[in-house]
Amino acid sequence: MMIQDLENNERFSTDYLNTAPKKGDFAAIFKTVEREILMDTAADGSMLLPDATEFADYWFDPDDADADKKAAEKGGRLVYLFTITETSFYTFIYMGDVTPDFSFTGMEFRPFNFDILPVPRKVFFGAETAFQLAGWLHDNRHCGRCGAPMTVHPKMRCVRCTECKNMVFPRINPTVIIAPVHDDKILMIRYRGREEDGYAGTALIAGFVEIGETIEDAVKREVMEESGLVATNIRYYKSQPWGFGANLIFGAFCDIEGSAEINIHDTNEIAEAAWLTRDEIHKKYNGVSITNEMVARFKFGEDFENHLGE
DSSP, rough: OOOOOSSSOEEOOOOOOOOOOOTTTOOOOSSSSSSSEEEEEETTTEOOOGGGGGGGGOOTTTTTTTTHHHHHHHTEEEEEEEEEETEEEEEEEEEESSSOOOOGGGGEEEEEESSSOOSSSSHHHHHHHHHHHHHHHHSSSSSSOOOOOOOOOSSSSSSTTTTOOEEEOOOOOOEEEEEEEEEEEEEEESSSSOOGGSSSSSSSSEEOOOOOOHHHHHHHHHHHHHSSEEEEEEHHHHHEEEEEGGGEEHHHHHHHHOOOOOOOOOOEEEEEEEEGGGOOOOOOSSSOOOOHHHHHHHOOOHHHHHHHHT
8 A cells, every 4th residue: 555545446547637726636736846835734733734725816717828927927727637536636836936824724834744644545645646736836937948937728737838839748757766685584675865855765766767768778878876685586576656756756676687686876865775674664554655665565564554654
C-alpha cells in the first residue's frame, strides 16, 4: 500500500473537466513555489484543505478571453487540476502585482511534509499531486519558444502560448528505486546533506533515468555509482507517481553479480552504504512511499501489509 492507493473505492481521474468549483471540492494552494500549503489540521492530526468554493471570486470561465487580465487585477486565478471520485482539486496561479490575502479561510501556510499525517489519503495524495502541477504552472508562465505569456488551455491539461500557440504539458521525471539483495540481506544507503528533505535516515538506491537509457540501464548505472556493485536479475516491482519531485518512480529488486563488497563511487551524494539483515532494519512501514513498501516487503515478506506501523 502506498499513498496513491486510495480508500473506499475512491478513484483518481485524469479527465480534464475544468468546471467551476462546487461545495466539497478542495483548493490546494501553495506559497508561490515554496513547499508550503494553505491548510489546517483536525483534532486527530489529519490534513484539512480549504473548500474551493471559498475562492469563487478567483474563478474565471475557461473560455473567457480576458480571464488572465481579470485575474492579474486580483492577484491570480483558481485553476482546475483533477478529480478524485466526486471531489475536484484546484490550485492557485499567482499573477500580476497584487498579493492575495487568504486569511479569510482561517488557515495558514504550513510546511508540506511528512510531519503532517498522510490522512485522509485522498486529501494528502491530492495535495501532493497538486504540488506537482502548481510548480509546473508557475514554471511555465512564459513561453520557452518566444517569451510571450502562457495561458491555461480551456480543454486540455496544458498551457498555451498567447502568441505562437506553443503548448506545454505537465513534466514527469522518470526515476528508479532499487533494492539490491544478497545472502538474505538488503543494501541500504544514507544520503549526504539532505536532512531538511527527510533523507537523513536510511534509504534505497535511487536516481533519475537519463536520456537514451532504458529503466534497466538506469538500474545498473545507479547501483554501480552508489555502491560499486554489478546489478543482475533485475525484477520490476511496482511504480509510483511522486508529486513532490514530479517523478514517476519505477521500483525494482535485483541480485548482485560477482563480489558484494561495497565501493561507493559517488561520495558527494552517498555518505554510507551497508548490507542489512531483516532484524537490522528499523524503518517502520508507513504505507506512503514505494521505498518504504519495498523495504517492508523484504523485511516482512508477502504479508507486509499486515505490519503497518511496525
